[in-house]
Amino acid sequence: MNYQYTKQFRQALVQWFLEEQRDLPWRRTKEPYQIWVSEVMLQQTRVDTVIPYYNRFIEKYPTAESLAYSPEEELLKMWEGLGYYSRVRNLQAGVREVVEVYGGKVPDNRVDISKLKGVGPYTAGAILSIAYGKPEHAVDGNVMRVLSRVLNIDADIALPKTKKVFEQAVTELIDHENASAFNQGLMELGALICTPTSPKCLLCPVRDYCTAFHEGDPSSLPVKTKKLKTKNIEYDVYIIRDQQGRFLMEKRPDAGLLANMWQFIMIERQADENSLTKVQKQYNVTLEHNSKETILSFSHVFSHLKWHIDSYLVDAVETNANPENTAYFTKEQIANLPMPVPMLKIWGKINA
Ligand code: SF4
Incomplete structure (x- = not known):
């Protein structure tokens, strides 16, 4: 003007x-x-x-x-x-x-x-x-x-x-x-x-x-981009330890959020099902239910997404063929895997 x-x-x-x-x-x-x-x-x-x-x-x-x-x-x-x-x-x-x-x-x-x-x-x-x-x-x-x-x-x-x-x-x-x-x-x-x-x-x-x-x-005018609503998802995260002391991990899909990063076993929590039972079926593993130990509960915010996580350490008494994109790793190997921050947090707590 x-x-x-x-x-x-x-x-x-x-x-x-x-x-x-x-x-x-x-x-x-x-x-x-x-x-x-x-x-x-x-x-x-x-x-x-x-x-x-x-x-x-x-x-x-x-x-x-x-x-x-x-x-x-x-x-x-x-x-x-x-x-x-x-x-x-x-x-x-x-x-x-x-x-x-x-x-x-x-x-x-x-x-x-x-x-x-x-x-x-x-x-x-x-x-x-x-x-x-x-x-x-x-x-x-x-x-x-x-x-x-x-x-x-x-x-x-x-x-x-x-x-x-x-x-x-x-x-x-x-x-x-x-x-x-x-x-x-x-x-x-x-x-x-x-x-x-x-x-x-x-x-x-x-x-x-x-x-x-x-x-x-x-x-x-004015230009105003819409704020996306935050989506909340509740997860149970299982850190599954086999009899050699290794841990079961899964690689995330190669596209989308945290693509190709490694995580412990994450199951979206549903009111009508026991996530531990689901883990056993889906990941070909028999778990020692009594060994289940609570590690950490916390929330993690991504830009428009919030994960609410409860995490548990649990021992496997029997493991079978690993499903695709999963593997057991030693502690030393895990230290070299790319992992998202929430997983690092859990891992840090386990190793504290
Ligand atoms: S200032 Fe607002 S109300 Fe006034 S002429 Fe411009 S657009 Fe219209």
């Missing part, structure tokens, strides 16, 4: 915000502590839900000092129903730091405010711009949506590093005379006009400066 456009964009946004903003309780104050409380409450929570909580909270704890040492049980009760309870614990810890280190005054610069517990880049920027009028970025989902459309930014907002792109954009665009109205204007525009689906472009105060509007497809 060239200088002239930037100036006009700022003016249009700020003026619209000053005239059209919703009357919300935290907009009637410039008190940094109170702005802080509102920003923490608004994380992952709708404005309508937050209003009564905010009013009650500020009535009970109007200052940093009044919140700093209130009993945790009382605090949790005030927060009850808002969820994400670590937010209020962090808020109190941060506020206590303000009281103890900064004499009750919330720091007015990004370096110090960012050191406070629970204050991330967005909250820091929101407090600095709204309460202190500093030209600091405060980038949340609404801001990314609006600016991705105005500036035609197609970076994937699901990636954490993309936030920096938008922080940089706000730093370049922000109105130094009206930082509070500028930042809040972006957020308000995202909440009311430039909504995720069907943005109301015809009512938009910055339509003239919006690239996506002129190019005709605002709804295609």
